[in-house]
Amino acid sequence: MSIQRVAVIGLGLLGGSIGLALAKHCPDITTTGYDADPATREAARARQLVGTVHDSAAGSVAQADLVILCVPVGAMAFAAEAIRDVLPSGAIISDVGSSKQSVVESLQAALPGHTVIPAHPVAGTEQSGPEAGFAELFEHRWCILTPPEGTPDDKIADLSAMWKRLGSKIEIMDAAHHDLVLAVTSHIPHLIAYTIVGTASDLEDVTRSEVIKYSAGGFRDFTRIAASDPTMWRDVFLHNKDAVLEMLGRFTEDLTALQRAIRRGDGDALHELFTRTRAIRRSIIEQGQDDARPDFGRADH
Amino acid sequence: MSIQRVAVIGLGLLGGSIGLALAKHCPDITTTGYDADPATREAARARQLVGTVHDSAAGSVAQADLVILCVPVGAMAFAAEAIRDVLPSGAIISDVGSSKQSVVESLQAALPGHTVIPAHPVAGTEQSGPEAGFAELFEHRWCILTPPEGTPDDKIADLSAMWKRLGSKIEIMDAAHHDLVLAVTSHIPHLIAYTIVGTASDLEDVTRSEVIKYSAGGFRDFTRIAASDPTMWRDVFLHNKDAVLEMLGRFTEDLTALQRAIRRGDGDALHELFTRTRAIRRSIIEQGQDDARPDFGRADH
Ligand SMILES: NC(=O)c1ccc[n+]([C@@H]2O[C@H](COP(=O)([O-])OP(=O)(O)OC[C@H]3O[C@@H](n4cnc5c(N)ncnc54)[C@H](OP(=O)(O)O)[C@@H]3O)[C@@H](O)[C@H]2O)c1
Ligand SMILES: NC(=O)c1ccc[n+]([C@@H]2O[C@H](COP(=O)([O-])OP(=O)(O)OC[C@H]3O[C@@H](n4cnc5c(N)ncnc54)[C@H](OP(=O)(O)O)[C@@H]3O)[C@@H](O)[C@H]2O)c1
Structure with a gap:
């Protein structure tokens, strides 16, 4: 029925x-x-x-x-x-x-x-x-x-x-696999976005008004998801703790490797990663999960 | 003239x-x-x-x-x-x-x-x-x-x-201040986005096809900037090394603090940060640097 x-x-x-x-x-x-x-x-x-x-x-x-x-x-x-x-x-x-x-x-x-x-x-x-x-x-x-x-x-x-x-x-x-997948595709992105927006609003050398004015260079994409409901997200991190911490560990490992490449001036390592990540974007657009217009439709108004 | x-x-x-x-x-x-x-x-x-x-x-x-x-x-x-x-x-x-x-x-x-x-x-x-x-x-x-x-x-x-x-x-x-401001509002966001997209495409427990399918939960916002030109971005990181490494240090400090809050189940610390970050988003929209429509205009087609 x-x-x-x-x-x-x-x-x-x-x-x-x-x-x-x-x-x-x-x-x-x-x-x-x-x-x-x-x-x-x-x-x-x-x-x-x-x-x-x-x-x-x-x-x-x-x-x-x-x-x-x-x-x-x-x-x-x-x-x-x-x-x-x-x-x-x-x-x-x-x-x-x-x-x-x-x-x-x-x-x-x-x-x-x-x-x-x-x-x-x-x-x-x-x-x-x-x-x-x-x-x-x-x-x-x-x-x-x-x-x-x-x-x-x-x-x-x-x-x-x-x-x-x-x-x-x-x-x-199954629920456990769901929680791992979503930790990567949703929870960690939110956590990182909340963090960078927090970091940017607390600097001494760069004012908050500068951060806002020049946000079109990439930062604004993060502020969107960092404006999500605080109660909902607090609950997500408290209730999916293990998967979030596991994925966060992988992310910080990779970030440390990239930091080292920058410090050493290893342009090839940077170029290799930056090339690999483009393929994922293409698949997301092909599968209709995002919009390829250069401005996301921002120019519509 | x-x-x-x-x-x-x-x-x-x-x-x-x-x-x-x-x-x-x-x-x-x-x-x-x-x-x-x-x-x-x-x-x-x-x-x-x-x-x-x-x-x-x-x-x-x-x-x-x-x-x-x-x-x-x-x-x-x-x-x-x-x-x-x-x-x-x-x-x-x-x-x-x-x-x-x-x-x-x-x-x-x-x-x-x-x-x-x-x-x-x-x-x-x-x-x-x-x-x-x-x-x-x-x-x-x-x-x-x-x-x-x-x-x-x-x-x-x-x-x-x-x-x-x-x-x-x-x-x-002055050029030095520019480089610090843009490290925060553009270069670090790109670096983080490249990293998380790289991390997500290299997991054993979560397939790449799952990452793509469920990207609407937040991940897709990162893939957009992680699809930027590899040569341009390699050059940016090699040429703005000092400011990028300094800002990256601040970011990882803040991320570590948040990681600790999750591990300890400190919901108040999470809620406090997640509330603070909303204000920045509001200012960006007020100043015309982004679009407040819930879907960024995605529903237009
Ligand atoms: N937002 C997203 O993008 C998204 C996407 C997928 C899934 N989700 C999930 O969807 C759920 C709802 O999220 P949302 O974005 O719809 O949040 P929301 O807009 O804040 O709506 C949640 C509503 O539930 C009410 N509420 C809280 N406790 C209640 C209770 N015990 N009995 C009856 N009503 C109660 C809240 O009232 P008060 O305001 O008074 O607390 C609020 O009006 C969450 O579990 C979230 O994880 C969210
Ligand atoms: N993309 C952005 O969002 C953005 C925003 C603000 C500022 N910028 C800056 O703008 C500059 C250009 O970026 P873009 O996005 O326009 O890159 P782009 O679309 O790749 O264009 C750069 C062009 O310059 C050509 N080129 C490279 N070396 C050259 C040389 N020595 N003489 C003549 N032409 C040469 C390249 O040719 P090949 O393809 O053969 O190398 C390419 O056609 C970069 O410095 C970047 O940092 C970019």
């Missing part, structure tokens, strides 16, 4: 985008939602992020056959506990958290006997809150499902089918 | 953009150009990057009152030597190199007795070559001039006036 009533808990960027995308692509699906913040619920009603915004988590899930938790990774356990007593027994419980191993553990602990299928739509922006969502966020993006062993195939198929209707491509992997 | 005949040496992204921008904004200025690569000269003729493409550097500068060297930083000395014997005595010699201290030294050494006014338009893309340039590259961007002591004020005014007509805002600073 396909999914007909979806409850969205947490109506920020991800939750709001899911609501809007369901309204756009799946008008047959009824949506309800809840957010802990009364101001967010108000904004969600005004933007019609879901069909009905409830004033309690329990109220929003009472009729659902799929519940999607769209809260920071550190809040997943609380969000799950708040619906434990009212969750319909056949409902699938899913989420959109950026790390998966700790999430699947806390959801299974909080909701024993329920079908838990964690998901991570690899799509986002640096904006957050109820005004940030848009229906197209998931189009052409991957959504990774990490169902624990023993999850019924038909439930996985139902959830996959829904994400496909929102425009996503589906991949299934 | 204002500038009337401009010679552009090196007809890639920067040289080509200058030629096109002059044609768009200063149709009264005559442009000539030269590139060491015959194929580039051919492409430059086809795209009409400058009014006349010459087959020798000497031919292109014979009538010029401003010569702009648009070659990699490591090639500046060679490019200057090639025009030494024919450069009109009153001509201004300028460039667009990404580092300035070594450039001003080598230009003054190669062209004694000439007015050398190094410049760095802080504008660029990851593309290079004669097909990459566009007339709007410099609009709303800063162009930094680093005139050595004793440069006549009227020559500085002439060069500034020309860059303003191309849409740039002008700042004047």
